Structures are given as structure tokens and as C-alpha cells.
Amino acid sequence: MPLFWTFLIVLAIAALAFVLGRRGAVARTAGDSRQLHSLPSYYGWYSFILAAVPALVVMIMWIFVQPIVVEMRTVSALDLPEAVSTADQNAAMRQVRTVAMAVQDALASGAMTKDQLAAFATDPAPMGQALRDAGSSMLVTVTPTLYNAVDVYLGTSNMLAWIMTVVIIGLSLAGVFVAISRCRPDFRARNAVEKVTMSILVMASVIAIFTTVAIVVSMVFETTNFFSQHSWIDFFFGTTWSPAFQGQSQLGLLPLLWGTLYISFIALLVAVPVGLFTAIYLSEYATRRMRSIVKPLIEILAGIPTIVYGLFALITVGPLLRDYFAQPLGLGTSGSSVMTAGLVMGIMLIPFVSSLSDDIINAVPQSMRDASLGLGATPSETIRQVIVPAALPGIVGAILLAASRAIGETMIVVLGAGAAAQIGLNPFEAMTTITVKIVSQLTGDTDFNSPETLVAFALGLTLFVITLGLNIVALYIVRTYREQYE
Incomplete structure (x- = not known):
């Protein structure tokens, strides 16, 4: 399932949790909201947060981790020599991504079916021309090793995407049930919502600081790599x-x-x-x-x-x-x-x-x-x-x-x-x-x-x-x- 639809489903579940949490808290007081510790809306927002925030945090972490896992499995499928350089490995991965994107576009547009794609397993040589006929501009020659790597790349990506969808939606639903069970009249919903809001504000500040530090560290690292290959004196004082x-x-x-x-x-x-x-x-x-x-x-x-x-x-x-x-x-x-x-x-x-x-x-x-x-x-x-x-x-x-x-x-x-x-x-x-x-x-x-x-x-x-x-x-x-x- 596309990531965007997963995100919308989580938001829909969280919106439902808001309604259920608010109504459930009021219902437990027989309609007398004065018996609640907090305003009814705080119980709704607590339910919304518990249904949305953990799921979205896992989604963000998954987005960063999934490409690493996919690349590790794809590199193993490429069967590269042990002494291969980083540049050669990156070049091979670029070829895999190019072919994989062309295959995804061809399947999405209907120019190629899954049966046709599977038929290239025995002889992948005509696959490049088939993709070009489907509208792709790639010029990569598809070898058996490259075909196998692309198959691993697409299979791992699809498998992890579906696992992510199930995990995130399940986590969101679990948050709904936990929130509804906690929304009792004596529950301090306002305090919990304010703590979460404070944590979000602190996290936003940390992200801003971390981003600045990451930019500086990345530039310093690459600059150090540059000065290991080129004289800093010629760089700072050179006139040409x-x-x-x-x-x-x-x-x-x-x-x-x-x-x-x-x-x-x-x-x-x-x-x-x-x-x-x-x-x-x-x-x-x-x-x-x-x-x-x-x-x-x-x-x-x-x-x-x-x-x-x-x-x-x-x-x-x-x-x-x-x-x-x-x-x-x-x-x-x-x-x-x-x-x-x-x-x-x-x-x-x-x-x-x-x-x-x-x-x-x-x-x-x-x-x-x-x-x-x-x-x-x-x-x-x-x-x-x-x-x-x-x-x-x-x-x-x-x-x-x-x-x-x-x-x-x-x-x-x-x-x-x-x-x-x-x-x-x-x-x-x-x-x-x-x-x-x-x-x-x-x-x-x-x-x-x-x-x-x-x-x-x-x-x-x-x-x-x-x-x-x-x-x-x-x-x-x-x-x-x-x-x-x-």
C-alpha cells in the first residue's frame, strides 16, 4: 500500500479515536461532564495522540531503516567481489534502482504485466528493450545477475512496505483501545496532553538543532576528505x-x-x-x-x-x-x-x-x-x-x-x-x-x-x-x- 494512503488511514483512525475518547469519557459520567477531571476535548485529544503519534513515529523510523535493509539484501544478490570499492558498489546499486524504477513504471502503466516480467527470468537480455518500448529512457543492459538483484530489490521493498502498513495500522488501533480504556472520569487527560505537547515542542527544537549540527558535520567530514586529496594552502591562498x-x-x-x-x-x-x-x-x-x-x-x-x-x-x-x-x-x-x-x-x-x-x-x-x-x-x-x-x-x-x-x-x-x-x-x-x-x-x-x-x-x-x-x-x-x- 502506498505510504500516503497509510498516512491517511492513520489520521482517519486517530480522528475516530478523538470522537470515541471524548464520547466515552462523557458517557462514563452519565452525561455530566462536570465530574470529569479535564474538559471533554482533552480526552479526545489524548485518544487522538495515542492513536496517531506512536504510529507516525514508527512510520518515520521505518522510512529511514527500510532503504538500508533493501540495499543490504540487494548488494548480497549482486554477488560483488569482496574487494569491490565503494564507488563500484554505488554504481551497481544505481543500475539496480534505474531498472527497478523502470519496471515499476511499466507495471503501473500496464505496459508490462507480472507474467511478462517473470518470463525474463530465463533470458533477461530482451528486458531492456521491452522497458524502452514501454517508455523508459534507460540504457542499461539487463544481465542475469542484474535481473536477480532487481527482483530482490522489488520483492524486499514490497514485502517491507506491506509489513510496515500492517504494523502501523495495528499500532494505531492498539492506541485507540488503550486510550479508550484510560479515559475514565478521574484520568488527568489535560496533564497528559500538555506533557505530550511539551515533548513535541522539545522534539521540534532538537530536530532544528540536530539538523544544523548534521549539516555542519557533513560539510566538515567531506571538507576533511577534500583536504586529504588537495592542499589546503592552495585552496585558501590560490588565485586560480x-x-x-x-x-x-x-x-x-x-x-x-x-x-x-x-x-x-x-x-x-x-x-x-x-x-x-x-x-x-x-x-x-x-x-x-x-x-x-x-x-x-x-x-x-x-x-x-x-x-x-x-x-x-x-x-x-x-x-x-x-x-x-x-x-x-x-x-x-x-x-x-x-x-x-x-x-x-x-x-x-x-x-x-x-x-x-x-x-x-x-x-x-x-x-x-x-x-x-x-x-x-x-x-x-x-x-x-x-x-x-x-x-x-x-x-x-x-x-x-x-x-x-x-x-x-x-x-x-x-x-x-x-x-x-x-x-x-x-x-x-x-x-x-x-x-x-x-x-x-x-x-x-x-x-x-x-x-x-x-x-x-x-x-x-x-x-x-x-x-x-x-x-x-x-x-x-x-x-x-x-x-x-x-
Whole structure:
């Protein structure tokens, strides 16, 4: 049974448990709910939780464990040599998955029956052509060993899927019976529901922390693997980026880091003044009607997909800068440049700065404005000397968010700045960023054990360290200025 249907069945059982638990608790008091320790709805929610949560937890654990069991049985069916490398084993498993997916699609569409599939057991050679005739695009030659492995893969997957369905539905039904038996008038249902709710909240926090730690650990592990194959000195201090999967690669970080910081700097030069001045105007000068019109229009910019910004940079901004600035000044002849990506990215970041700055400026107490104006300060002096300093921690947070967004942007850089990894001061030359090269190194049919691919993890860890540094600096600024107003 598909996983989605199993999930819906569990939810239906849990909903039924809610009704039965609530009605059962009230029925045991002869209809006088005042005799219950908790409100009737708590007995229903307790029954819902006991019917749904254990079953769903087992389902999640099963989803992670099942592929491991299936792969172990499939690898044993492949009859690989004992000294086979991990790369060769992964390649063999990819072939098995490719054929298995093609078989599943053919069976689901009716292009192949189970009897036809079983007939290939004696001679699996024509099976590849049969699957291609059924609409598959695979080019794998099916050998007897591969056929046997696919049969084990599909059989184990189907068997474990049905076992999972039976176990989960049985566990859910067991939860219903246990909950109904416990829903007596003296049962502290509210306390039990609140404990479960607290556990869910704690689990959500742990998942968030665990996810962050797992991301960092995975990047550190792969980065360590990369530095075992490539010199860290050449990576951090190299000035040439020239990956070559067939030869000696030069994987210097400095050109990518320079392009990232250069483009982000130009983007912030556009976004921070425009966004901050917009926020000041909307919060201190604009009428309520003007604010209700302008702010939604500005926030529309945040909803535009980055690919649209990239096309705007490629088709409009790039040629405009090339024809009216770069070529007349003799600074370049290409529409793809740092200035193109920086300007368009700055436009994209304006709502990040303006919306957050506007909210934090509006949060400044009105008494501070009144006190400044009462002492004879003009509105502009009040903004410069009172409001902006008081709101500076929030403004720094908005700028930090914009900087992180600029550093992690990819599509605008790909279409607007080009892919040239070089160091230069000319803003009308093509450059690239770290994120663009992460994508390019992980795209296509690559060997994930080669330094040319593993370098993507080192680049990702570098971006993480840069973002962490920005957070530390922003936290220091926030704490420093907050002390003046506490």
C-alpha cells in the first residue's frame, strides 16, 4: 500500500479515536461532564495522540531503516567481489534502482504485466528493450545477475512496505483501545496532553538543532576528505580557479571569494540606503494612505522569483550598462558583469531592508519622539539622533539578513555576472561567486570521491563560516547599542 494512503488511514483512525475518547469519557459520567477531571476535548485529544503519534513515529523510523535493509539484501544478490570499492558498489546499486524504477513504471502503466516480467527470468537480455518500448529512457543492459538483484530489490521493498502498513495500522488501533480504556472520569487527560505537547515542542527544537549540527558535520567530514586529496594552502591562498577532471586542477578560493564579496558589496550599496530611507519615509513622513499603497508595492519585490531577476539582468540591465557606461568609458564590452548582478541583486534586497527597518522603527516608543520634539529638535534631527540610534540593532539585523541573502544568491549571478573566476577591480568585468561554483561542481555525472567534486563542500563550509562571522559581528553591535537604552 502506498505510504500516503497509510498516512491517511492513520489520521482517519486517530480522528475516530478523538470522537470515541471524548464520547466515552462523557458517557462514563452519565452525561455530566462536570465530574470529569479535564474538559471533554482533552480526552479526545489524548485518544487522538495515542492513536496517531506512536504510529507516525514508527512510520518515520521505518522510512529511514527500510532503504538500508533493501540495499543490504540487494548488494548480497549482486554477488560483488569482496574487494569491490565503494564507488563500484554505488554504481551497481544505481543500475539496480534505474531498472527497478523502470519496471515499476511499466507495471503501473500496464505496459508490462507480472507474467511478462517473470518470463525474463530465463533470458533477461530482451528486458531492456521491452522497458524502452514501454517508455523508459534507460540504457542499461539487463544481465542475469542484474535481473536477480532487481527482483530482490522489488520483492524486499514490497514485502517491507506491506509489513510496515500492517504494523502501523495495528499500532494505531492498539492506541485507540488503550486510550479508550484510560479515559475514565478521574484520568488527568489535560496533564497528559500538555506533557505530550511539551515533548513535541522539545522534539521540534532538537530536530532544528540536530539538523544544523548534521549539516555542519557533513560539510566538515567531506571538507576533511577534500583536504586529504588537495592542499589546503592552495585552496585558501590560490588565485586560480581551474578545475579539470581529467588533469591537474587548480582550486584557488580567492577569485570566488572576491567575486562573492564584490557583488554583495555593490548589492548592499544599492539596497541599504534605498531600503533604509524608504523605511524612514514610510514610518515618519508618509500619510497612512500613502503607506498603505507604497509598502505592499515594495514588498512585491520580495515575491518575484530570482530567475526573473536574472533574466531582467541578462536582457535589460546588462545591455544597458554595456552600451551606455562600459563601452563609452572603455571598461568592457560584455553585458555580464559585477555591476549588472550587483544592481539587480540590490533591487531584490530592498524589501528585506525596508520592511524590517520599517517594523523596528515603528517599534521605537513614541515617548522618545515626543521628548525629542518637546526639547526643540526638528523631525529630521529626531530621526538622526534619537530614532535611528534606538532602532539601530534592528536595522543591523535587517542589513545582516540582506547580506546573507546576497552571499547565497545564485541565479542572478549566473545570468548577470557570468562564470569567470578572476580577481579585478573593474565592476564591468564578468566574475562569479562561491555559490555558482558549488552548483557547477555538483552538476552532471561526477565522481563524488574526486577533489573537483569534494571542493563544493569546502566552498559551502567557507560560506557557513562567513555567515557565522556576520552573525557574531551583528550580535556584538546589537549588544553594544542596547546597553545605552536599558
